[in-house]
Amino acid sequence: MTPQIRRQVLAAVALVLVAVLALVQSAGSVDEHRARARTADASPVDPVSPALERGRLFDGRMFVAYYGTVGTPVLGTLGEAAPWKAAARVEKAAAPFRRAGLPAQPVFELIVTIADRYAGADGDYNHDVPAVAVRRWMAAARQSGALLVLDVQPGRADFPSVARRWAWALKDPNVGLALDPEWRMHGSQVPGHTIGSTTGWEINLTSRWLQDFVVARHLPQKLFVVHQFRRDMIRGIDIVRDRPDLAEIQHVDGFGTPRQKYATYRAVARPDLFRMGFKLFYDEDTPMLSAQRVMRIRPRVDFVSFQ
Structure with a gap:
């Protein structure tokens, strides 16, 4: 089984299980979730994490993330x-990534x-x-000194349009945004059946909206992450703009042997446009790379993120 087919099979299984969990956890529809978001929008803004008080996010330290969803x-x-x-757990995972005399940022x-997999x-x-x-x-995240x-x-x-649904949470100075083009469908495409793409x-x-949002609310710089593991997942990547109030990261998500991961990274990486991100898979990487590597x-x- 090729890595691409394996990824699609795993994605399809994951979508089924997550959809079932969503039906149990959420009291129903997307509209209800959005209504909750509108209610939450009226609450006060949380204080700035010490991680942001220095201003620019890229000060030499490594950002170390745990990836996943609720429950x-x-x-x-x-x-x-x-x-x-x-x-x-993420604090413990971040410890070996100390760099430039600074602790890693969870x-x-x-x-x-x-x-x-279903229209809804x-x-x-x-x-x-x-x-x-x-x-x-x-x-x-706020109480532990992490970013979200x-x-x-x-x-x-x-x-x-999806990012705007989360404006209430992005008001928090400690909260950033990530885009996952693997799940951006077009035409008749269905999640889990095909690998998506964006432009x-x-x-x-999206970044212009978030940049304007940050400036209008006098927020500190936000993480802005774009995932990718194939070149064709982002068409026309050369036109991606730098936004001074966003810390923009291209996150390379390939899994497999170290040789396969390095090959994916070299094929996709655009350090002229982004700071670089790299994903480590506990189960799919054989073996998983150490912090030093x-x-x-x-x-x-x-x-770097763990999945």
Whole structure:
């Protein structure tokens, strides 16, 4: 079985399990989730984490993230434990990545819009995690000194419209945004049946909205992560714009042997446009690279996540 087919099989299984979990956890529809978000929007903004008080995010340290979604390990390690336990686990995982005399910065990358294999009431093939659950992760990140990145899988919706659904959470200075083009469908495509894609133009639309959002609310610089493991996942990547109030990361997600991972990284990496990210898979990597080997990768990696 090739890595691509294996990824699609794993994705299809994950989507089924997550969809079942969503039906149990959420009291129903996407509309209800959005109503909760609108209610949450009226609450006060949380204070700035000490991680952001210095200004620019890229100051030499490594950002180390646990990736996943609420209440299930199917889509990543973040769902294996409650927020407070996950904070301790990511802190431990980050410790070996100390660099430039600085401790590594823990991050939660939480999938908050999850692509579905079924259209749903609004036909966009995605559903949102309930706002109350996201608030628990926001509180855990703030109290543990971590940052939180909201990962969106838009299905047949577009990235800017899905990102705007999370404006209430992005008001928090400690919260950033991640785009996952693998789950951006077009035409009749269905999540889990095909590997999706986006364009440099759509990334720019999303980053411009987030940049304007940060400036209008006098927020500190935010993490802005774009996932990729194949060149054709981002068409027209050369036009991606630099946004001074966003710390922009191209996160390379290939799994397999070290040789396969390095080959994917070299084929995809665009350090002229982004700072670089790299993903480590507990189960799919054979073997998983050590912190020391990750820190020797060139172009240099500034953001590493575990799944």
